[in-house]
Amino acid sequence: MFKYFYKYLLVVYLYLASFFQDYQTQDTTPPSPFRRPLVWGDINFLHTTDTHGWYGGHQHQESYSGNWAQFISFAEHMKERARANNQDLLLIDSGDRHDGNGLSDLTSPNGALLLPIFVKQKYDILTIGNHEMYLWENFFQERYFVAEHFADHYISTNVEFEVDGEFEPIGQRYKYFETEVNHHRILAFGFLFNFTRNCNGSRVIPMRDVSELQWFLDVLESHLDKVDLIVINGHTPITPTWDEFYLVHQVIRKYYPNTKIQYFGGHSHIRDFRVFDGLLTGIQSGRFCETVGWLSINMNNTLKTPITDIFHRSYIDFNPLSFMFHSGIDSIDEFMTPNGNEVKALIHDVKKELNLGTLIGYVPENFYVDRVPQSHPQNLFKLLSDKVLPLLDYNSTVLERLIIINTGSVRYDLFKGAYTLDTHYIVSPFRNKWVKLTVPKHVAIRISHFLNSGRYINFKLLPLHHQYETLRQMRVEALHQVNGGFNEEVKEQLEVEKLTHGYVTNDDFGNSGDDTPHIPVGYHYVPNVVESRQFFNEFRGDELCDVIFYDFISSNIYWALNAMGYPVNQKVEFYSDVYLGLLLDEFARQEQSKRKH
Numbered sequence: 001m002f003k004y005f006y007k008y009l010l011v012v013y014l015y016l017a018s019f020f021q022d023y024q025t026q027d028t029t030p031p032s033p034f035r036r037p038l039v040w041g042d043i044n045f046l047h048t049t050d051t052h053g054w055y056g057g058h059q060h061q062e063s064y065s066g067n068w069a070q071f072i073s074f075a076e077h078m079k080e081r082a083r084a085n086n087q088d089l090l091l092i093d094s095g096d097r098h099d100g101n102g103l104s105d106l107t108s109p110n111g112a113l114l115l116p117i118f119v120k121q122k123y124d125i126l127t128i129g130n131h132e133m134y135l136w137e138n139f140f141q142e143r144y145f146v147a148e149h150f151a152d153h154y155i156s157t158n159v160e161f162e163v164d165g166e167f168e169p170i171g172q173r174y175k176y177f178e179t180e181v182n183h184h185r186i187l188a189f190g191f192l193f194n195f196t197r198n199c200n201g202s203r204v205i206p207m208r209d210v211s212e213l214q215w216f217l218d219v220l221e222s223h224l225d226k227v228d229l230i231v232i233n234g235h236t237p238i239t240p241t242w243d244e245f246y247l248v249h250q251v252i253r254k255y256y257p258n259t260k261i262q263y264f265g266g267h268s269h270i271r272d273f274r275v276f277d278g279l280l281t282g283i284q285s286g287r288f289c290e291t292v293g294w295l296s297i298n299m300n301n302t303l304k305t306p307i308t309d310i311f312h313r314s315y316i317d318f319n320p321l322s323f324m325f326h327s328g329i330d331s332i333d334e335f336m337t338p339n340g341n342e343v344k345a346l347i348h349d350v351k352k353e354l355n356l357g358t359l360i361g362y363v364p365e366n367f368y369v370d371r372v373p374q375s376h377p378q379n380l381f382k383l384l385s386d387k388v389l390p391l392l393d394y395n396s397t398v399l400e401r402l403i404i405i406n407t408g409s410v411r412y413d414l415f416k417g418a419y420t421l422d423t424h425y426i427v428s429p430f431r432n433k434w435v436k437l438t439v440p441k442h443v444a445i446r447i448s449h450f451l452n453s454g455r456y457i458n459f460k461l462l463p464l465h466h467q468y469e470t471l472r473q474m475r476v477e478a479l480h481q482v483n484g485g486f487n488e489e490v491k492e493q494l495e496v497e498k499l500t501h502g503y504v505t506n507d508d509f510g511n512s513g514d515d516t517p518h519i520p521v522g523y524h525y526v527p528n529v530v531e532s533r534q535f536f537n538e539f540r541g542d543e544l545c546d547v548i549f550y551d552f553i554s555s556n557i558y559w560a561l562n563a564m565g566y567p568v569n570q571k572v573e574f575y576s577d578v579y580l581g582l583l584l585d586e587f588a589r590q591e592q593s594k595r596k597h
């Protein structure tokens with residue numbers, strides 16, 4: 001009872017505090033010195049997913065300041081530790097390695113200079129994400145660079161590559177191997193969700209189809225009694241509403257009723273952990289090199305043991321202090337390995353070659369996607385409405401206008417300070433085209449409301465993680481496993497104000513999975529779309545105006561107009577190709593020149 005009371009007090013406190021806090025400083029304070037140690041098992045995994053090019057680290061967020069060079073050093077120390085303790089440790093990645101920032105997107109094809117950095121990590125198991133499959137150049141690069149480099153560690157059960165009209169697997173369809181130290185026998189598969197926007201020359205066989213294919217059933221059949229652990233590495237959400245993993249699960253369980261199975265998921269950009277049955281859990285390790293997932297398995301325990309004694313999970317904040325803490329090393333010089341230092345030099349060279357730091361302008365303060373409410377002056381969408389969208393070229397001799405943009409057009413927070421070429425790619429690089437429809441103002445002003453109302457469930461307009469974060473919270477609340485508030489240790493830290501803001505993850509095992517306890521960053525409602533009205537004259541509802549939006553949400557706009565009882569027959573007309581990223585550049589340039597004067 002008291003526990004829950006405490007929780008509500010805390011929520012109220014954090015809510016009120018969110019209005020008064022100076023958001024600018026919170027990310028620059030050093031990360032909390034308080035960390036939860038990992039629980040080691042017989043087999044241990046370090047998991048990454050949806051890294052999207054963040055190998056240079058996050059400049060503005062201490063908690064995610066770690067770079068690929070440090071991650072490589074970390075993995076080496078952890079492997080050593082495992083060996084010393086007679087345990088196994090495997091590295092695993094679940095895809096989506098490019099599209100995300102300048103390091104990835106400034107080359108053509110994108111990822112050309114990024115992937116040579118990625119492959120320096122010695123993954124034991126990895127698979128493909130949808131971002132490796134939109135464009136043929138990327139798919140080609142994946143096949144002939146990444147898959148070739150990792151050879152039989154690259155596992156994809158359901159993605160195929162066309163060669164002379166014939167489809168062949170892009171990597172190994174599966175892998176059967178023994179772990180190095182304890183010779184545990186592992187059968188591993190790799191799955192991409194039922195992605196359909198893949199490029200020509202590629203093919204995705206949906207999981208539900210694979211699970212009926214003879215070769216797949218033969219693999220399951222022929223390894224009976226020869227498997228200690230089944231690993232499914234999927235670029236696939238572990239969310240229950242996404243039932244593809246569950247279909248595979250049902251098939252595998254028929255053959256292996258008493259075998260431990262572990263799913264590694266991805267794509268929806270959240271931290272999550274889910275219990276599928278008494279011997280099967282799934283972990284998802286966030287996005288953008290903010291998280292390294294930790295998963296360990298006690299191989300001795302059986303179905304009779306509570307599942308919490310078989311599997312353990314942690315979400316490690318992607319920064320050198322966390323890495324050093326878990327490696328048991330205090331000094332950064334001692335921590336960096338020769339391989340790590342080599343990669344550090346490589347990252348440095350690539351950044352320089354790409355002129356990633358090229359200054360475009362200045363950002364006067366931090367602007368957030370969801371850390372503050374929509375009406376807060378530091379809300380990024382408010383900034384877009386008030387100051388950025390109005391910069392779209394306006395011809396005052398034509399009609400007044402209203403601009404609508406879907407929130408998924410922004411991929412990350414915008415931080416105070418230098419606005420560089422890299423920032424452009426981080427926040428909104430999508431080269432979309434603006435189009436327009438002409439309707440009476442009283443109609444125009446209701447469109448956004450309609451697209452944001454409960455009647456219109458189209459998650460696709462939202463930033464990706466918002467499509468799933470809510471689902472996880474609802475599931476976990478329903479499980480009654482959320483133990484209210486923080487435990488005693490954490491409360492003490494909170495009192496001495498040692499905690500920083502960051503992820504607080506509730507999952508099927510409770511809320512102590514984050515290696516670093518944090519004060520939760522606000523996770524505020526994000527609507528499907530936001531609008532910017534540029535009406536200058538006295539408002540008259542029956543007067544015509546232009547409604548401007550990205551062409552790819554045209555069908556949503558038509559839907560709304562229809563649903564409002566105002567069906568239109570007009571075709572959209574081209575308006576401008578100065579996409580949001582260019583408007584942000586312009587905003588930053590203006591802020592920079594204000595500073596000079």
Ligand SMILES: *[C@@H]1O[C@H](CO)[C@@H](O)[C@H](O)[C@H]1NC(C)=O
Pocket residue numbers: 200
């Ligand atoms: C893909 O192939 C189909 C059939 O060959 C062709 O009609 C289509 O234009 C191709 N699409 C692209 C993007 O190349």
Ligand SMILES: *[C@@H]1O[C@H](CO)[C@@H](O)[C@H](O)[C@H]1NC(C)=O
Pocket residue numbers: 194196206241242243244
């Ligand atoms: C893909 O799978 C999901 C989850 O099972 C399902 O909701 C969706 O309709 C499927 N999409 C396609 C294109 O098959």
Ligand SMILES: *[C@@H]1O[C@H](CO)[C@@H](O)[C@H](O)[C@H]1NC(C)=O
Pocket residue numbers: 040041042297298299300
């Ligand atoms: C499992 O059993 C082996 C052999 O007895 C032992 O070395 C190992 O520590 C046990 N694993 C765990 C997690 O207790």
Ligand SMILES: *[C@@H]1O[C@H](CO)[C@@H](O)[C@H](O)[C@H]1NC(C)=O
Pocket residue numbers: 395396397398
């Ligand atoms: C503004 O629109 C008018 C009417 O369509 C057109 O004649 C004029 O050239 C436009 N001006 C600019 C600067 O585009």
Ligand SMILES: [Zn+2]
Pocket residue numbers: 050052096267268269
């Ligand atoms: Zn992704």
Ligand SMILES: [Zn+2]
Pocket residue numbers: 096129130131235266267268
């Ligand atoms: Zn994805």
